[in-house]
Amino acid sequence: xxxxxxxxVLFLFSLCCSSxxxxxxxxxxxxxxxxxxxxxxxxxxxxxxxVKTSKNTSIILALDTHFFWPPxxxxxxxxxxxxxxxxxxRFSPFSLAHESGWFIEALLRTGYxxxxxxxxxxxxxxxxxxxxxxxxxxxxTLSTGxxxxxxxxxxxxxGAWVPQFPIPLFNLTxxxxx
Numbered sequence: 001x002x003x004x005x006x007x008x009v010l011f012l013f014s015l016c017c018s019s020x021x022x023x024x025x026x027x028x029x030x031x032x033x034x035x036x037x038x039x040x041x042x043x044x045x046x047x048x049x050x051v052k053t054s055k056n057t058s059i060i061l062a063l064d065t066h067f068f069w070p071p072x073x074x075x076x077x078x079x080x081x082x083x084x085x086x087x088x089x090r091f092s093p094f095s096l097a098h099e100s101g102w103f104i105e106a107l108l109r110t111g112y113x114x115x116x117x118x119x120x121x122x123x124x125x126x127x128x129x130x131x132x133x134x135x136x137x138x139x140x141t142l143s144t145g146x147x148x149x150x151x152x153x154x155x156x157x158x159g160a161w162v163p164q165f166p167i168p169l170f171n172l173t174x175x176x177x178x
Contacts, residue, residue, distance in 0.1 A: 030098045032058070034141060034175025043067055048173075050090060050098065058097045062086035064109055084111015084123070098135065098177050103143070105129045124152040129171060141175040 036046035045065045050058040066082040088107030095101025109125040131145020148166040 030058075030177060032098050032141065032175055032177050034143070034173040036171050036173045038170065038172045046173075048175075052097045054097070056092045056095075056097055058090045060086070060088040060090055060105065060107060062088065062107060062109060064111060066113070066115070080114060082111060082113035082115060082121075084109055084113070084125075086110070086125075092133075098141075100133060100135045102132055103130070103145070105131075105145075105147075122153065125149055126152075131171065135177060139177045141173075141177060143171070143173045143175070145171045145173075147171055 030052040032048075032050040032052075034048050034050075036044070039046045043066055045063070045067070047063045049061045049063075051061075052058045062085055064082075064084045064086065067080060086107045086109035088105060090097065090103055090105040092099070092101050092103045106128050107126070109123075109127065111123060112121050113123050114121060127147050127149040129145045129147035131143055133141055133143035135141050147169050149169060150166050151163060
């Protein structure tokens with residue numbers, strides 16, 4: 001599963017990079033920024049910055065943190081913080097990138113998490129999401145999707161509980177295109 005996830009992300013990334021063309025380079029790039037509002041309500045910041053690379057693809061840079069709101073948190077103080085980042089690609093098979101339509105997004109995240117009780121707290125999370133995005137005339141975007149995430153903790157033999165199955169998550173993001 002690890003190798004398949006790695007090679008899938010690598011393949012999608014190379015597809016995205018190889019689709020750069022001269023016509024696209026002469027036009028200004030379209031960029032997007034979005035935040036997952038459902039995750040934010042639960043104490044996770046999932047911020048994505050996208051750069052359009054061709055008609056249907058864009059490269060995604062992600063910043064992930066979890067901080068939990070202490071009054072509503074069931075987490076211990078040592079679990080209250082985590083930070084990481086990610087790199088991925090977004091492909092819109094039936095529409096232009098950053099426009100209204102269906103999308104598939106593959107992302108490889110890594111970072112530190114207090115939620116994984118090991119000595120290093122290091123995690124790697126490959127994920128894939130599929131959903132639909134709406135672009136409004138003002139530049140605001142709204143998208144919904146379902147993602148599958150798999151958590152790897154390299155030092156899990158030290159007593160960490162790490163799920164051994166993909167974790168499905170519903171995503172609701174709000175963003176802006178510029």
